[in-house]
Amino acid sequence: MLDLGRSFLASVERSPDQLALVDGGLRLTYGQWFDRVAAVAGGLQGIGLQRGDHLVALLQNRWEMATLHWACQFAGIIVTPLNWRAKLDEIDYCAGDADARAIVFQDVSADAVRDSVVAQRLPRIAVGAAAGATLQFEQLLAAQPPVPLLNAGADDWSLMLYTSGTTGKPKGVPRRHRHERAAALAHVAQNQYGRHERTLGVMPLYHTMGVRSLLAMALVDGCFVCVPKFDPVAVLAAIEAERITNLYLVPTLYHDVIAHPNCAATDLSSVRKLGFAGASMNEALLKKLDALFHPELFVNHYGSSEVYTFSIDQDAVKKPGSAGRAGINQRLRVVRLDSGNPDMAAERYEEGEIIVDLCGDEAFEGYWNRPDANAKALRGGWYFTGDTGYLDRDGDLFVSGRTDDMIISGGENISPVEIESLLSLHPAVDEVAVVGLADARWGQSVTAFVKRRAAVTSEELDTHCRTSGLANFKRPRSYVFVVEVPRSPVGKLLRRKLVANEYEAEAQQ
The missing domain is CATH 3.40.50.12780 (ANL, N-terminal domain)
Known part of the structure; x- marks a missing residue:
């Protein structure tokens, strides 16, 4: 199987003049983007990063992040992206766990990088005007492409994502070039992408969905349009x-x-x-x-x-x-x-x-x-x-x-998703999350947290559930109206925050 560097190079050779990357006013063809990718790969090697080393990146979805991802595939470096909102303890843990050899960051992550003990021991590459760097991203762009150009094979590590996790420390998920390429090819096939597709690069590149969009577009000579935030x-x-x-x-x-x-x-x-x-x-x-x-x-x-x-x-x-x-x-x-x-x-x-x-x-x-x-x-x-x-x-x-989300009430297993889907059909419901709260009699009591789009009462929502065919034991026993339903930066529902009373209820009328 081809590694990802060779896969990108194949797209460059097929479609050098095809638009590949857009970020605001910046528009790069595959040929132009390849020149930058190759230079950055050479620049990373020039500061001492070697095949198999981890490069931690705390960047939004900007052209520099997409370029770094591909440069690492050429250089055999393991790109290890973190949430650009990461706190210093997360940076310390993940960069230490990965034995990172360098870190790339921008203004929004500069304070956390400055306060991170682990980051301060590493070469720190700044994108834009971020303070606290040991060198600038532009210095990588000024480097010569590496010789040889291709320094990774299909069995080398390509990427390591850290799972967000609901409890405990995040877990590193290392993936080889062949894993990543197979996933991208399947994504192309299963979504029936054609040549020269254009996708929105808004899912973050520290998330598997963002990475898949980036790789899939390259495989079909398509265009990745960056939306940083x-x-x-x-x-x-x-x-x-x-x-x-x-x-x-x-x-x-x-x-x-x-x-x-x-x-x-x-x-x-x-x-x-x-x-x-x-x-x-x-x-x-x-x-x-x-x-x-x-x-x-x-x-x-x-x-x-x-x-x-x-x-x-x-x-x-x-x-x-x-x-x-x-x-x-x-x-x-x-x-x-x-x-x-x-x-x-x-x-x-x-x-x-x-x-x-x-x-x-x-x-x-x-x-x-x-x-x-x-x-x-x-x-x-x-x-x-x-x-x-x-x-x-x-x-x-x-x-x-x-x-971990399963509600057990009165000895019955109750899935929250079924109830959420039903309540979402009520025209006054904007968003809803269902959890089990501790109850002396039932063990857990089914509770619905609702963000309203229009006026509605608990009684009206209960009637909606009663007339829908939902089994009686699954009906929410109480409703809480909230300003927002808590979610992670990539939109995952955070039920644990509701259980822990970490939400803002609507003001009483």
């Missing part, structure tokens, strides 16, 4: 100005884009394909997006940093909530909860834990320096995802939540 105004403007052909976002970002007043006046006609991942999409949002974009393809992609694709459904609206079937490079099963046995399959419609085959081309080989995590998640050649779900009579997968 998510903002609905900037996203809508970029879609119209750059004639974006496909979107691949988390549901929260879709929600915010179509809810913005500018959406109605924006020309969205160039967008032909929609894809989402990272969280379930409620039925109401699915229908709104389908009506607005009329996409040729609407893909629900379910996966993780560890194993990029678990399953896909290429017609997300036809069976709302379905995650479809195993992806091109994967096999999956649903096994009995708490069995820990890959051969103990659950029955149809029986909720269990979702597991996937570690022999898949996209699957990682284990966590970085974390034998404890490996022992928990890797068993009998299968990756135990920690997600719960079931297979319906057609064999389609439905993801119901995390094993």
Whole structure:
């Protein structure tokens, strides 16, 4: 299999004059971008980074971050991106855990880098006017390309992402060039990308969705349009100005884009394909997006940093909530909860834990320096995802939540996702999250946290649940109206904050 450096070079050789990268006023063809990538690869080697070293990056989705990612693929350096909002303790932990050899940062991360003990021991490369650097990114751009140009093979490490995790320290997920290329090829096939597609580079490049968009566009000689920080105004403007052909976002970002007043006046006609991942999409949002974009393809992609694709459904609206079937490079099963046995399959419609085959081309080989995590998640050649779900009579997968999110009330297992999807269909509900709060009688009490778009009472929402066919034991016993439903920077619902009372309730009228 080709490594990623050779894969990028192939696109340069096929389409040197094709537009490859846009960032504001900067527009680079594949030939022009290659010159910068090659120079940065030489610059990294010039400051002492060698094949197999980790380079930590704390950058927004700007052209320098995309360029660094590809430069590392040529140089055999392991790009290790962190959230640009990372605090000093996160930088200390991750850079120390990875044994990083250098760090790249910008103004928004400069204070945390300055205060990080580990970062202060490393070469610090500043992008833009960030203070506290030992050298500037422009010095890398001024370097000569490395000799030889290609310094990595398909079995070398390409990337290490750190999982955000809901508890404990983040876990490093190292992935080889062949893992990354296989995932990108599958992404192209499963989303039916054609040559010269244009995508919006707004999902962060410290997240597997952002990385997949970057690599997939290069494989089809397409264009990656940078949006450094998510903002609905900037996203809508970029879609119209750059004639974006496909979107691949988390549901929260879709929600915010179509809810913005500018959406109605924006020309969205160039967008032909929609894809989402990272969280379930409620039925109401699915229908709104389908009506607005009329996409040729609407893909629900379910996966993780560890194993990029678990399953896909290429017609997300036809069976709302379905995650479809195993992806091109994967096999999956649903096994009995708490069995820990890959051969103990659950029955149809029986909720269990979702597991996937570690022999898949996209699957990682284990966590970085974390034998404890490996022992928990890797068993009998299968990756135990920690997600719960079931297979319906057609064999389609439905993801119901995390094993840690399961509500146990009065001895009954209750999935919050089903209730959230139902409540989202009420016209007065903007967003909703359901959790189990401690209850002396029931163990846990089903509680719905609702962000309203219009006036509605708890009684009206309860009536909505009662008349919908939802089983009585699943009905929320209480409703809390909140200003915002807490989410991570990439849109993941943070139920633990609701359980911990870390939210802002609406002011009493």
